Amino acid sequence: MTSTPATSTAMTAAAETASAAPAAEAADGTALHGPVTDWFDEHARDLPWRRPEAGAWGVMVSEFMLQQTPVSRVLPVYEQWLTRWPRPANLAAEAPGEAVRAWGRLGYPRRALRLHAAASAIQERHGGDVPREHGQLLALPGVGEYTAAAVASFAYGQRHAVLDTNVRRVFARAVTGRQYPPNATTAAERKLARALLPQDEQLAARWAAATMELGALVCTARGPECHRCPIAAQCAWQLAGAPAHEGPPRRTQTYAGTDRQVRGKLLAVLREAVAPVPQQVLDAVWDEPVQRARALDGLVSDGLVEPLGGGRYRLPHA
DNA sequence: CAGACGTGGCA
DNA sequence: TTGCCAAGTCT
Structure with missing residues (x-):
């Protein structure tokens, strides 16, 4: 690759990589890859869907359950589901109501219905195996841009920009210098995520998981623990003095009485x-x-x- | 594109 | 106690 540039220069270049295409080496965010993936190697949680035996189906089930639901609440339900329905065909053979019942109190039960429908589609269109292609994943019920990229990356080791709320927050801080990302995902964020993605396929998959984990464990929404962050010294938000969030308030949802x-x-x-x-x-x-x-x-x-x-x-x- | 869509833990 | 927040998707 290249020699490691001065950190702040690297960050600025990465942030601006959107428009022009200057020295590609300085603009590709390479300076972040090593620290973040090394940190991941040491601190990654041992989650069941990260184990080899989980397979693509385990990864897909976990991704559905983790949509807007914390890991701690997903863990027990995930284990029950994979024990009961170890393959898409097993779930597809059940009544959809059984998926809703087994969903328990995870919330957003339409996800259970869509996961059941996805299992049926996998059975019918893909011979019972979770498809590998991003486009085929995206065509499944309940699979959006994020989940398609996540399954392709985590289950199949492919090179995709995986842009979830954790990654968006990490990039907003480390690269863009803001406390929080915009309310809705922007084209600029997608472009940045692609620009920062390592060229090497295996490294890219590891980078995706690592940036997500960093956002989940260290670069959290409320109390980021910057003293534990492997890229704190290069973080644009830290370098700017950790300015408070500007702009429209993050939308908050009411629940009682709805x-x-x-x-x-x-x-x-x-x-x-x-x-x-x-x-x-x-x-x-x-x-x-x-x-x-x-x-x-x-x-x-x-x-x-x-x-x-x-x-x-x-x-x-x- | 803003709003609908569950639930529970924590500061 | 209230409000924020948690690996989004669909319309």
Whole structure:
């Protein structure tokens, strides 16, 4: 490659690599690769989906579960799922309601439905094996840009920019010098992520996992532990004096009293029930009838609840 | 593109 | 106690 440039120069060049294409060596962020991947080698958590026996299916299941849900809550459910459904075919053979039930309280249960649908699609379109191509992954239900890149990178060792909330925050600080990334992912962020991606395929995959882990363990949203950060000395945000976030406030979501809370209560009853649930039992979870009906209708139209007629409901059987 | 979509832990 | 935050996707 090249000699290691002065750190701050390297950072600035990487940040500006978007527009021009100057000395490619100084602009490629090479100075960060070693420190971050070395740190990862020493500090990476031993998570089950990172073990070789997890396979691509284990990686995919974990990625679905980790969408907006912390690792600590995913761990036990992940183990149950992989034990019960070690292959996509096993899940595809179940009623979708069983996936919703086994999802437990992870939240956003539509993910369970989509994972079940993804397993079916894998069975039908790919012979039961999680596809390797980014485009084929992206075509699966519940798989967006992030998850497609993550599976391709973590499960198959391919070179993809994996841009999740952790990586976005690390880049925002280390390279762009801001405390937080923009609310929505921008083209500039994608461009930067591609520019920083190591050329070597295996190193790129390791870099993706390492930057994510750094954001999860050290460069956290609230209390970043910069004294433990392998690139603190090169961090643009630190070098700028750790300025506070400017711009529009990060959007915050309310929950109490919303349809989402009602949906959650309704679905909790149905998950626990073995037999179809009478309307009157569901009515007991929320006293406001209009909102309650709207929430139930929403669950039905989402395919999370199956109406049986006669005022009885259950998790979907097909 | 802003908003919908669950749940629980922690400061 | 309230508010923030957690490996996003879909419409």
